[in-house]
Amino acid sequence: MVRLRPLAVALLLSGCEGLVEPGAVDEAGPLPVMPGLPQGSGGGAGEVPVPHVLVAEPLHRLNRAEYDNTVRDLLGTSLRPARAFPPDTFVGGFDNAADALTLPASLFALYAESAKALAESTLRITPRFTAHVEARAVGIATAQPGAAFENWGWTLTGTFTTTVAVPRDELTTLTVVAGGAHTAAAPVPQLSLWVDGQKLKSFAITAAPASPQVLSVSVVLLKGARKVQVSFDNFLNEPAMNEGNQAVIGALDLVSAATVTPPGRSKVYVCEPSGPQDAACYERIALTFAERAYRHPLGAEETKTVLALQRTLAASEGAPAATELVVRAVLLSPQFLFRASVAGVGSGPASDWVPLDDFALASRLSYFLWSSMPDDALLAAAGTGALRSESGLRAQVTRMLEDPRSQALREGFAAAWLGVRALESSRPDPTAFPTFTEPVREALKEETGLFFDAVLREGRPVTDLLTPDFGFTSDLLAHRAHEPLPGSAAMVRVARGPSERRGILSLGAYLTSTSDPVHTSPVRRGRFVLEQFLGFEIPPPPPGIPPLPTDASAGTVRERLAEHRKDPTCAACHNQVDPVGLGLEEYDAVGLQRATENGAPIDTSGALGGQRFEGANALAALLRDDPRFVRTLTAKLYAYALGRAKVPEDTVFIDELTRALPREGGRLSDLVTLIVLSPPFRLRPVAETSP
Amino acid sequence: MSLSRRRFLGGAGALVALPAFESLWPRRAAAAAPTSPDRLLVYFLPNGRTPATWVPAAAGTSYTLPLASSGLNPFKSQLTFMSGFDHRAAREAAAIADHAKGTGPVLTNFAFNANTPLNNGISFDQLLVRELKPTTRFASLQWGAGQPAPCDFGPSTCTYTQCISWKGAGEPLGPVTSPLTAFNQLFAGSGEGATEAERARRRGSLKSVLDTVSGEAKSLKGQLSKGDGVRLDEYLSSVRELELRLTTPPSSTCTPGQAPAASLDYPSQVRAFHDLMVLALQCDLSRYVTFMIEYGLSGRSHPFVQSYGGHHALTHGGAAVLDQLVRLEKWQCDMGAELLGKLKAAKDASGASLLDSTAVLMIPDMGDPSVHDHENLAPVLVGTLNGKLKPGKAVRYAKEPLGNLYVSLAKAFGLTLPRFGVDGVKVLGELLA
Structure with missing residues (x-):
């Protein structure tokens, strides 16, 4: 069974030959001037040797960390929806390589679920206190499961008792879902709601279990453990007479009158609508949110699309519900899920390089250093053209590394x-x-x-x-x-x-x-x-490995x-x-x-x-x-920064960055700065688009 | 409302003792489809199988299952135990190591070159999706109980060790590994709104949402390179699948039971997936399911069966740890057998046992793992696929192209394949009824 295939052995030997060779770092030759910075920038313009070829950033889906961080910054949410997404594939050692960030239908379905949860949890004003008790889950000796009734309740033969922890004094509405039945001569079942031994209200149960009724009472609950009871006041069971009555209870719900507004709501509600008819405010909310989520100013077409959706949904669902749905749409949009979406295409020689779009560069920077969307300051810098100058970029790198969000580099x-x-x-x-x-x-x-x-x-x-x-x-x-x-x-x-x-x-x-x-x-x-x-x-080990x-x-x-x-x-x-x-x-x-x-x-x-x-x-x-250490670190950080696996065209840039590092100061943060200033990070080739 | 008290309480007790998922039973079975559809369930086993304790020594109808596969004994009349398949695609896959070579093409039979990112062919389950165009809520499902681990040598190896279902080159379908996520996946969007009118209106609104984002993707596509266009095509196809699901809400005869816990120990995780697989097939949410009990190159330790070493390390650990390896391989097979038992017990809308309408393919990524043998794969095929398969025997092949297994299965599903992957060209008549 142990066979060695000649081909595999040949590959193996050639693959390991490199191990004895010293690393190929070319120490000779001057560092070419950082090419391509526009007029007035700190870098100056220079002639670029032929072998410098730029490869465009491919369309790049947000990976799990980027998604979670982005919705955190966009919506102020503490949810981490991406924990439920399947792991992203590692390519070249990192899980942010565009090639591997595919978007199968199963993931898109999870995005849809996440968008719904995010919109609801961010925008809905919710009661400050709620409690939900499934009667079945509590269970009591005097009850048995009322599964015959649509599988939702407990059949009471005595008093149902549960304890609810109330965090502070709250005006609260108690509701109980109930249904009942009785034989001809038996009384209509009567249930009463109690808190701490005090009867609040009694109810005649006239609804059948298949279409139950809701019992409801409001009361101020004091802070602490409160005993909540449902009593069956007139239970009758006379099997010999074939007479009796029955009551079934399902869920017990407690909802406070006081509400809380999620912290992220104000990030979306940039104005407070005067009412459902305040279309101007609702439309401003939709457009502002899309602009933040897309990480660039909306183009005319994008504005039209967002407005059309807001108007369609407001007409059918009402404006507040439409806002929730527009937020969901934006969170499913390709402009949100893919970063740097219009970042240039193909690959090309230096003569065809142009600066990356300001906002695409801002995103590239923020996803490199923060694994998240640009903040307002970075977007403002992009808007004023400050990212086109070396000094502007350096200032942003310094600022962003000081920001705690740069801890994302630890994880990513x-x-x-x-x-x-x-x-x-x-x-x-x-x-x-x-x-x-x-x-x-x-x-x-x-x-x-x-x-x-x-x-x-x-x-x-x-x-x-x-x-x-x-x-x-x-x-x-x-x-x-x-x-x-x-x-x-x-x-x-x-x-x-x-x-x-x-x-x-x-x-x-x-x-x-x-x-x-x-x-x-x-x-x-x-x-x-x-x-x-x-x-x-x-290289991989050959087949037929003898056991160790x-x-x-x-x-x-x-x-x-x-x-x-x-x-x-x-x-x-x-x-x-x-x-x-x-x-x-x-x-x-x-x-x-x-x-x-x-x-x-x-x-x-x-x-x-x-x-x-x-x-x-x-x-x-x-x-x-060993010069190979810094070169390897450079190559890895470079691939991570660009969000793609290294290609042969990158070698010349990586060598230049490695040589430039001592001159810049030799610090790890200097390496970050140099990568940001390098042509592959800032520029893009010009090439034809697909038809 | 009046009723007999006896009936009243008698009915009350009837459903009490049933396990959670049984409550999902189709309630109006008689009203649903009268015939069972053809179904495929792939049960992937990582790190090969030790031949001496896996493959029966004899062929034919009278044979004994050795220790590691003995859990299949109750299903002997319903299975074909095959051995001797040559996995040529694995041998010829380039620029990548053996476990990725074994796992990546196990269903595609495609000899990929890993230097091209995400290079592979279409997998057999996805071929069924493409050709048979199911209208179920999910065209197919990919689940697994793998834990992230080192992924072998070579480029993109995680994708090759962690995905057995592929729509084609560049489109691996990675398994969902959390039963809770899978549960939510099955029942998500089963309706927003309290009344049917509200739900209908919401479906319309969500369709507007999805039409809008599709429109954005289409206009974006015009501005991008061809490579990026492929990524947007994938996006558009994913949006369409979700849209289809919205417009075909889940059958009212199938309702979710209790969701699995968010955190489960490994055997419970596997069992939760078993229940979900039965549910997905029983409710006809999908007909083509692939499941990986662990990823290829699994390094998982199985202390609950006194198998302490990492799985892959055990396969190269020699005689000293062979007993641990065999216990592990037996446990994985026993788990598969547990699932077969559940399939056998479960009845679909037509009233037939799920095992009768399903082809269950239990397949490892290689033969003898200690030598990474790609020339002696020993998969097991269970079930009759509505009478189209002829089980009840062990078949020993000699270097039979693995592709022929898929050409044969395709035939059973009613498809004539002139070729599948690197070597599939003929039907193995002995497998078919």
């Missing part, structure tokens, strides 16, 4: 790059690693996020990603690692010396997510380092892998990959430092290409001095 970029997403599905063996609990998993995610955020937003050099003098921990993480407790349940910053665990190579999230449930995987760790930090693409023994009697993981590499088929790649990961063996399968494995002292000798090293901090130093 850093979590994907640094293995946090994969941590979700890691299942370390609970017997071998009892300290790996769900709170630990959450803390490890936070550790990575906080660390990346600190380097980005404190203006730290990119090299601080590898060799910083600080890290983050909490009592939980420190206790688990047998380190001194920082005295904080929340994550706090601590100093880290050159020999202590520090930097991205020491982060628990990727160390755990690249391990197997019971032991470390130097193979996966090595692959992670080579791919994520040095930009290699490791998992039991400890087969020796340490290092010994087992050495055995594996004796197979020449495996050796081609594993001789390159394994030694990188083996140098990280000081960390166990859940990222804890250790001195021994199976009783033997840990061997942390590793090798990167031809360079030998001992342990994670030594590898970090090698990476810090």
Whole structure:
């Protein structure tokens, strides 16, 4: 059964040859002047060499994070509807690549549900207090399910009692759905509503259970636990006489007279209509909302379309309901669901480059830094043409990185790059690693996020990603690692010396997510380092893989892998990959430092290409001095910024950005700025549109 | 209102003990369609199957199911246990690793090149949709109980390990993995408004909403490149599907029961999907359903059957963990058998058992997972598809093109396919009645 296909082996060998080659970063040659900035801008115009070819941004559906953040900023909602959407596909390491953001019918149906929930929850003024009790769900000894009656109620034979928590004194309407029946000689059933032992009102039950009646009474309920009862006052059961009566109750509802207005309503209701006939105000609401949701001023055609819909719906449903439906329509519109919708097409040489539309650029910027829509300040800058100048763009980047919304880069970029997403599905063996609990998993995610955020937003050099003098921990993480407790349940910053665990190579999230449930995987760790930090693409293993023994009697993981590499088929790649990961063996399968494995002292000798090293901090130093690290980071951030997988035309720009970084200051935030200033981010090619 | 007290209480107790979903039973069965439609349910099994404990040693009508597939014993007379299919599309798929190669084309039989983003062909279930044009509320459904995980080597591998249904190139149909979302999907828009008049008016309003956004997409399309036009075509087709659903409200004979909980442990998640699948078929909400018990390359651990290692790691763990792997494979098959039991017990509007009108295809992504064998797939076909299939035996093929299985199934569904995918050219007569 174990067969090796010649083709696969050939691919494998050629695929791994690159691993021994040093990275191809061209240190020679001057950085071309940033091309294409219009007159009066800070960048100046320059001649561009032929190989610079721009590729247009493809039509880009909002991914899950972008959708949730956008509706948060648009409607002030705390709903996170995208949690119910299927996960977006990762391409090139990120889940914001346009090619993979498809829109199947099942997702569109979820968008429709979400739009409805968002419109209703944002626009509807709701009671301040409500409670809903299904009689069946409570159940009492003296009742039995009245399923015969359309499956909605309980048949009462005594008193139904439930307790409702009332958050403050409220004038409240109590309603009970009820139905009844009686034999000829038995009395019409009578039910009474009680609160805290006080009878409020009695009702004759004349409706059949199949078409029940609603009992209703208003009362001031005092704050606290209130006992609400429904009594059956004249229950008669004489089987011998074949005489009796019956009452069935369904849901009990409590609704306060006082209301609350959702915070997002004022974002939509930019004017308060004087009444349903105030068409001018309702139309202004519709147009303003569409303009904000579309993230650009409405064109004449768009205005016409929105107005036509508002008028049609107002005629049939009334203006307030029409507003809700228009909000739903806008949230389903391609102008909302796709970003930068008219952003230029095809690809083209420098002579055919033009600036991106101001508002498309504003969206590109906000979705890069915030994973959300532009705010008013950014839209205003787009409106005045301020984004066409280098200084204008720099000012926005600085402002936007200071804004807390830039934490979106943690989730969208850093979590994907640094293995946090994969941590979700890691299942370390609970017997071998009892300290790996769900709170630990959450803390490890936070550790990575906080660390990346600190380097980005404190203006730290990119090299601080590898060799910083600080890290983050909490009592939980420190206790688990047998380190001194920082005295904080929340994550706090601590100093880290050159020999202590520090930097991205020491982060628990990727160390755990690249391990197997019971032991470390130097193979996966090595692959992670080579791919994520040095930009290699490791080819897939060939079919017919001999199993790697998992039991400890087969020796340490290092010994087992050495055995594996004796197979020449495996050796081609594993001789390159394994030694990188083996140098990280000081960390166990859940990222804890250790001195021994199976009783033997840990061997942390590793090798990167031809360079030998001992342990994670030594590898970090090698990476810090390796130009491929910054280039790889640049390439990844660039692909994330543009929201598409890297194509060959991008290489020249990525090389230029890499070379420009030291001159700009070498900070991670500088890299963000440089990418924003680069032609692929700001400009677009001119090409023909489809017929 | 007067009535006999005895009848009154006797009726009251009648529905009490039934599980939640049983209340969704079509209430006016006799008034509905007199014949059962043909249905397809694909039950995908990730990470291959260990042949020694999966494939029966003997062929023919007298055979024994080994340990991992023994859960299918109650259905022996209703199934065909096949082995020896050559998954050529998997072998020839390019620029991607083995689990993506096995899973991505398992229903498309298309040898894709992963260097072209989202390259693939149409999957068998979507072919049925395209050719048979169902008028059910959902043309097809894609569900799964997978958890996001690493996705193998190569470009866009998650799409290939996580999607088995494809409308075609660039249009993977990823499964919904939350039973609650799937439940809401089934019953969403079942009517806004308290009265039928209000609901009718609201349907009209929502049609205006959808017509408006379609119009916007069409005018946008004129301003974009061809590639982006494809994305807008997809948008337009999705809007049309929703519009169709609005204009064909769910049958009044089928009402939702209790929604599944938002958070479920894994076996409960799988079982909740089983109930929803039965419901979707029973209420004729859809006729073509694909389900992935886990994504391809599943790394899930199954401690509840004393199988602790990640699934994929176990397949390469050798003899030391073979017992854990077999317990896991047995559990997945047992779950499939549970679903078959529910299908058998459930009756559709015509009064026939769902298992009689359905072709259930339980199919793994590869043969022996320890060597990523793509040349010995062993799927199981259960049910008679309204008498068009001839079950009750084990069939051992030798490198039979997998495409021929789909050409044969197509025949059973009344379609003549000259070719399907990379190698499907002929009908396997022994499968058909």
